Amino acid sequence: MTTEVTSIGPTPPREAEIPRIVRAHGGGGELMGRLIRDHLLPVIGNDCLSALGDGAVLPVLDGVPVMTTDGFVVQPLTFPGGDIGRLAVCGTVNDLAMMGARPVALSLAMILEEGLPMATLDWIVASISAAADEAGVRIVTGDTKVVESSGRTPGMTITTAGIGVRAPSVNLGPGQIRPGDRVLINGTLAEHGLAIMAAREGLEFETELTSDAAPLNGLVAEIMRFGDAIRFLRDPTRGGLANVLADVAEETGLGVEIEESALPIRRSARHAAELLGLDPLTVANEGKCVIVVAEDAAEEALAVCRQHRYGRDAAVIGRVTDSCPAVVELLTTVGGRRIVQRPYGEELPRIC
Amino acid sequence: MTTEVTSIGPTPPREAEIPRIVRAHGGGGELMGRLIRDHLLPVIGNDCLSALGDGAVLPVLDGVPVMTTDGFVVQPLTFPGGDIGRLAVCGTVNDLAMMGARPVALSLAMILEEGLPMATLDWIVASISAAADEAGVRIVTGDTKVVESSGRTPGMTITTAGIGVRAPSVNLGPGQIRPGDRVLINGTLAEHGLAIMAAREGLEFETELTSDAAPLNGLVAEIMRFGDAIRFLRDPTRGGLANVLADVAEETGLGVEIEESALPIRRSARHAAELLGLDPLTVANEGKCVIVVAEDAAEEALAVCRQHRYGRDAAVIGRVTDSCPAVVELLTTVGGRRIVQRPYGEELPRIC
Numbered sequence: 032m033t034t035e036v037t038s039i040g041p042t043p044p045r046e047a048e049i050p051r052i053v054r055a056h057g058g059g060g061e062l063m064g065r066l067i068r069d070h071l072l073p074v075i076g077n078d079c080l081s082a083l084g085d086g087a088v089l090p091v092l093d094g095v096p097v098m099t100t101d102g103f104v105v106q107p108l109t110f111p112g113g114d115i116g117r118l119a120v121c122g123t124v125n126d127l128a129m130m131g132a133r134p135v136a137l138s139l140a141m142i143l144e145e146g147l148p149m150a151t152l153d154w155i156v157a158s159i160s161a162a163a164d165e166a167g168v169r170i171v172t173g174d175t176k177v178v179e180s181s182g183r184t185p186g187m188t189i190t191t192a193g194i195g196v197r198a199p200s201v202n203l204g205p206g207q208i209r210p211g212d213r214v215l216i217n218g219t220l221a222e223h224g225l226a227i228m229a230a231r232e233g234l235e236f237e238t239e240l241t242s243d244a245a246p247l248n249g250l251v252a253e254i255m256r257f258g259d260a261i262r263f264l265r266d267p268t269r270g271g272l273a274n275v276l277a278d279v280a281e282e283t284g285l286g287v288e289i290e291e292s293a294l295p296i297r298r299s300a301r302h303a304a305e306l307l308g309l310d311p312l313t314v315a316n317e318g319k320c321v322i323v324v325a326e327d328a329a330e331e332a333l334a335v336c337r338q339h340r341y342g343r344d345a346a347v348i349g350r351v352t353d354s355c356p357a358v359v360e361l362l363t364t365v366g367g368r369r370i371v372q373r374p375y376g377e378e379l380p381r382i383c
Numbered sequence: 384m385t386t387e388v389t390s391i392g393p394t395p396p397r398e399a400e401i402p403r404i405v406r407a408h409g410g411g412g413e414l415m416g417r418l419i420r421d422h423l424l425p426v427i428g429n430d431c432l433s434a435l436g437d438g439a440v441l442p443v444l445d446g447v448p449v450m451t452t453d454g455f456v457v458q459p460l461t462f463p464g465g466d467i468g469r470l471a472v473c474g475t476v477n478d479l480a481m482m483g484a485r486p487v488a489l490s491l492a493m494i495l496e497e498g499l500p501m502a503t504l505d506w507i508v509a510s511i512s513a514a515a516d517e518a519g520v521r522i523v524t525g526d527t528k529v530v531e532s533s534g535r536t537p538g539m540t541i542t543t544a545g546i547g548v549r550a551p552s553v554n555l556g557p558g559q560i561r562p563g564d565r566v567l568i569n570g571t572l573a574e575h576g577l578a579i580m581a582a583r584e585g586l587e588f589e590t591e592l593t594s595d596a597a598p599l600n601g602l603v604a605e606i607m608r609f610g611d612a613i614r615f616l617r618d619p620t621r622g623g624l625a626n627v628l629a630d631v632a633e634e635t636g637l638g639v640e641i642e643e644s645a646l647p648i649r650r651s652a653r654h655a656a657e658l659l660g661l662d663p664l665t666v667a668n669e670g671k672c673v674i675v676v677a678e679d680a681a682e683e684a685l686a687v688c689r690q691h692r693y694g695r696d697a698a699v700i701g702r703v704t705d706s707c708p709a710v711v712e713l714l715t716t717v718g719g720r721r722i723v724q725r726p727y728g729e730e731l732p733r734i735c
Contacts, residue, residue, distance in 0.1 A: 059621025059667075060726035084556070085478035085617060086451030086545070092444060099438030100490035100544055102528045126437040138452035140542040142494075174542075176454045178733060181533030190492040190526075192452055192544030193438070204436070265437060269411025315411075374412035381530060 050149040052185070057143065057177030066175065070153060075160045079136070079171035087171035089136055092196045097132035099123060100192040106381045108151060108186060110230040112222075112241030113317075115189055116155035118383060120162035121244045121317055122268065123193040128251040129264045129320065131203045132195030134166060139173040139191055146185035155187070166246035168193070201255070205282035207262040210353040213329035214279075214287065215322040217250060217336050218243065218344040219295045220272060224314035224382050225303040234306065236299050245318030250339045257335075260328035265321050268383055270374050271313040275321045276359040277373035279351070287359045289349035289371065312361075313374040315382045323351065402501040404537070409495065409529025418527065422505060427512045431488070431523035439523035441488055444548045449484035451475060452544040458733045460503060460538060462582040464574075464593030465669075467541055468507035470735060472514035473596045473669055474620065475545040480603040481616040481672065483555045484547030486518060491525040491543055498537035507539070518598035520545070553607070557634035559614040562705040565681035566631075566639065567674040569602060569688050570595065570696040571647045572624060576666035576734050577655045586658065592651050597670030602691045609687075612680035617673050620735055622726050623665040627673045628711040629725035631703070639711045641701035641723065664713075665726040667734045675703065 055062040072081055079087040103119045113121075120137065127134045139159065143152065163170055180186070223242040229235070247266070254261055267275045276287045296311050304311045318341055324332045329347055336342030359371040407414040424433055431439040455471045465473075472489065479486045491511065495504065515522055532538070575594040581587070599618070606613055619627045628639045648656075648663050656663045670693055676684045681699055688694030711723040 054732050055727060057621075057732075058726065059626055060665075062727060063621075064725075085481040086449050086484070086547075088482065088549075089448040089450055091446075092448055094443075096441040096444055096448070096546070097438050098441055098488055098490055098544075098546055099524050100492045100542070101526045102492040102494050102542065104494055104528045104530050129437040130440065132438070136450055138450055138544045140452045140454040140544075142454050142456060142540055142542075172451050174453045176456045178456050178540075179533070181531070188494055188530075188540070190452070190454065190494075190542035190544075192450075192490045192492075192542075194448070194450055194546060195438075197440075269409075269415075274411055313412075374410065375407060375414060380406055380409075 052143045052145060052147040052149065052152065052177055054145055054177055057175055063175065071156060074156045075170045077169050079169060080173065089171065092135065094196040095199055097127055097130045097195040097197055098192065099126040100190065101126060102188060102190045103383055104188050104381050105227060105383055106186060107230055108155065110242055111226050111239055113244040114155055114158050115187065116159035117162045118244050118317055119189040119191045120159055120166060121246045122383065123191040124166040124168060124246040124248050125266045127193050127195035128248040129266055130197065131201035131255060132197035134168040134193055134195045134248050136171040136194045137163065137168050137191050139170045139189065142176045142178060142188045144180040144185040144187060145177055146180050147187055162246060166248055202259060203261065203263055205263055205279060208279065208283045208285065208323050208351055210285055210351055211326045212262055212323050212351040213326055213347050214289065214349040215324055215329065215333060215336065216295065216346060216348050217320045217342040219297050219300065220316060220319065221296060221300045221304060221311035221314035223317040224379050225300055227382050228307055228379060229303055236303055240299050240303055243316055243318035245341045247318065247320050247341060250336065250341050251320065253335050253339060254322060254332060257328050257332055260325040261322065262325065263323040267316050267319055267321055269315050271315055272321065273312040273371050274373050276371060279323065280357045280359050284357045286352045286355040286357060287349060288352055289359065289361050291361055291363045293346055293348045295344045295346045312371060315379065317383065404495045404497060404499040404501065404504065404529055406497055406529055409527055415527065423508060426508045427522045429521050431521060432525065441523065444487065446548040447551055449479055449482045449547045449549055450544065451478040452542065453478060454540060454542040455735055456540050456733050457579060457735055458538060459582055460507065462594055463578050463591055465596040466507055466510050467539065468511035469514045470596050470669055471541040471543045472511055472518060473598045474735065475543040476518040476520060476598040476600050477618045479545050479547035480600040481618055482549065483553040483607060484549035486520040486545055486547045486600050488523040488546045489515065489520050489543050491522045491541065493539055493541050494528045494530060495539045496530055496532040496537040498532050499539055514598060518600055554611060555613065555615055557615055557631060560631065560635045560637065560675050560703055562637060562703055563678045564614055564675050564703040565678055565699050566701040567676055567681065567685060567688065568647065568698060568700050569672045569694040571649050571652065572668060572671065573648060573652045573656060573663035573666035575669040576731050577652055579734050580659055580731060581655055588651050588655055592655055595668055595670035597693045599670060599672050599693060602688065602693050603672065605687050605691060606674060606684060609680050609684055612677040613674065614677065615675040619671055619673055620667050620669060623667055624673065625664040625723050626725050628723060631675065632709045632711050636709045638704045638707040638709060639701060640704055641711065641713050643713055643715045645698055645700045647696045647698045664723060667731065669735065
């Protein structure tokens, strides 16, 4: 396993007179026009967005339209491996990918807090642009509001919505899952949530923990070539792997057996989780995908994953079974069994 | 002109032990599942939303897709004539309508503050449902996050995105505007912004001021029957009428002349604006539409507007001209002329 080190945002500005977001930037007037013209369009502009109408006209969609949305409230705004902008783009792109859809267009609504340094906003907008380019989607329409600051450090929230298109033949969902199917994950677990917590608590580890935030539409496009052998895709964000597998058990009425020894968890993540008292199975990921695949296609699908940039550490971690009630069981390294429960609430606030 | 009185939300709860939003409602776990199952789906559920996947599969769109988004941060959350939920649905429906599109589907992302009374959320969700029914759109996908409260009164923000579909023949925009075209407005001005400000300041007026928040897709569908005679549609929200007309002048290079005597402004609104020191032309509306229409279709278009529930007070307020530079001029009741400027920034924070 490799660790990718990514720079973590601008140096926090110290001067009192640096340019900052003020109320009037959200007022729909001249100053908001300048914010859009000078800070947003030069970075994320394109034919659609730059028309600046009440909305965007898209090309006619060739297939079944899919729509999704997500709000992002992560703190801090920048962290090792990413920032709220990359997270917002990846989160929405991934939700579309999990539906078997090719992302086509994103909307971007930002609620900025008064006092947010313009340099921070510029950084985040650049990151949005880079992530959208990587995923091959365009930001086609947007909205900006400004509100008073809620804390000592002015923050922001981002809500993205996405439109994708999928082939009419795609048939994904819990209803497709059969006993004997294998459960794959495309890489190592828990790094996003742990990186955020470590950044927030000021913890440092020998090996840097970085968020795994990544757009998975490319990987999913490869995987979808297996057709109906791919039963179900879901990204284990809030609530982590435990939550997704609990969904699978609940929605299928089948059991899920996971092998502890097969779970790809980096030593640094395991160490951080212990230190923070967290179960890596319930920690959020932002570049991971649970793939339920027919038994006879599992090895090939694994090989395809491993060929991909975001699938190098992919592993088959378990299987679906009808031999036990509809629960998720972990077969531990010492030969025991424990039931994996869905987390009750939020272990990690403002993690995405 | 008539005044519609609408109830203004639940009585603020006083007991210490009323049900409230807690962190865990946003954690992706069991408690969030209950929030969705018990408070959201029974009210706004439908085939798409209730599938609870990572997104929603929509019917194939018959025409050109149009996408829009808006964030809503209004305070207080409920006010005379509406609430943040009605506002969010109407705002996005109207943005689609202004593009000449028929709204098809909305996404709904809510960021809730810890401590928000569940009764307030229930009220707002019911209002979202009612507004969506009125507009004939479905909420197809959503997201919920919970953050710490930023003020004394826990609030929430809503971001909606919308997908609509429009006929390939539709050709709206500033590029279609010609000298001699008439400027219509579908009703009285400034009531949304003034109602919010009055509610916030605890002001009371003899005649109640209520927000005009309303879905305009029905009215626009009627108006669009005039085809190419309809040149341009835009809803004068933040920045008000002044901002929209400044856009028209700037984007066409033509002048706009508005007659003060023709502006439909209720006495109560005029009075409130004076008291608050605001210009009704720069105050936000949420159920209004500026229609630029060919001279020879203006009277008929006006008549069609006036037949509609949300167009009863419609008026021709001015015209496009090439006889002066690209500015907006107000012909005052006493025969003078003044230039109407785009507001510089935000006169009214958190107005939508």
